[in-house]
Amino acid sequence: MRHEGFSFEVVTGKPLRCASGYFDELPRSLYFLIVLKTIRECRGWWGMCILVGMARPPRQSVDLREVEVSPAPQFQGRGANFSQALQALVTSMNSTAVREAILEASDFPLPGDMPAFLLLNQLIYRTTARPTDVADAIGTGRSNVSKIVRRLEVAGLVGRMPDPQNGRQSMIGLTPAGREVAERIVAVSSGAYDLIFNDWTEDEFTQLEKLVVRLVASIDARLDHQIERTSGVRVGQLATRLEGEAEAPSSATPGGAWLHLEGSVARP
Numbered sequence: 001m002r003h004e005g006f007s008f009e010v011v012t013g014k015p016l017r018c019a020s021g022y023f024d025e026l027p028r029s030l031y032f033l034i035v036l037k038t039i040r041e042c043r044g045w046w047g048m049c050i051l052v053g054m055a056r057p058p059r060q061s062v063d064l065r066e067v068e069v070s071p072a073p074q075f076q077g078r079g080a081n082f083s084q085a086l087q088a089l090v091t092s093m094n095s096t097a098v099r100e101a102i103l104e105a106s107d108f109p110l111p112g113d114m115p116a117f118l119l120l121n122q123l124i125y126r127t128t129a130r131p132t133d134v135a136d137a138i139g140t141g142r143s144n145v146s147k148i149v150r151r152l153e154v155a156g157l158v159g160r161m162p163d164p165q166n167g168r169q170s171m172i173g174l175t176p177a178g179r180e181v182a183e184r185i186v187a188v189s190s191g192a193y194d195l196i197f198n199d200w201t202e203d204e205f206t207q208l209e210k211l212v213v214r215l216v217a218s219i220d221a222r223l224d225h226q227i228e229r230t231s232g233v234r235v236g237q238l239a240t241r242l243e244g245e246a247e248a249p250s251s252a253t254p255g256g257a258w259l260h261l262e263g264s265v266a267r268p
Helices: 028-046 080-093 096-105 114-126 131-138 142-154 176-196 202-222 226-231 235-242 256-261
Strands: 007-011 017-022 050-054 158-163 166-174
Touching: 096 114, 096 176, 114 131, 114 142, 114 158, 114 166, 114 176, 131 142, 131 226, 142 158, 166 176, 202 226, 202 235, 226 235
Parallel strands: none
Antiparallel strands: 007 017, 007 050, 158 166
């Protein structure tokens, strides 16, 4: 039985393929009939069989010895070096190894729970947020955020309060215990920057800081503030502050939300 576009194979506990074929737009009912028939037939031959479905056309690996290996495309023109350096930095800082190192060094109360660590880290920047608003930032689906929030609630690190803009929804924020954990995370990150810029002069660091913040604010403005929405960092305010202009007080300034959340922490 062969049709292009869909493949299946039956394998046993041993590395042996009993049957294989390719199927194109196979009706679901016919597919299940094939599954049942194949398992029933294989049972008499090899005992327990496992059917593995692969919804893709057959494709063999390309032997690079038989083709001309082309170099990867190189960045050209203005910003080429900057782009590569930025890519290297972002990739490294978002790596699992770096995140796990900070999680461990900050003595995070939920060992190994990276999603909970990332969500709490978002609240350092946001102070309070709707749970679904941080889904994109921590790389998970909205349906999974509630489970992560619940683990943080049980640990006493996060609490809830009504959304002032929509009473039917709730917002989450750090409890006093959660703030202590957040301070440890910030301390670990700050210590790393102290080492990185140890041999930089104050003028060099100040100039770099202004240019980086200006860059991020400029990109954010061109992207309709997508960076602010995703990260929770108010880059526009950072740019204004570094330019020496007065910064208006914000309700999201760390401190206020924790007071409102006291007593609302779920207990195990």
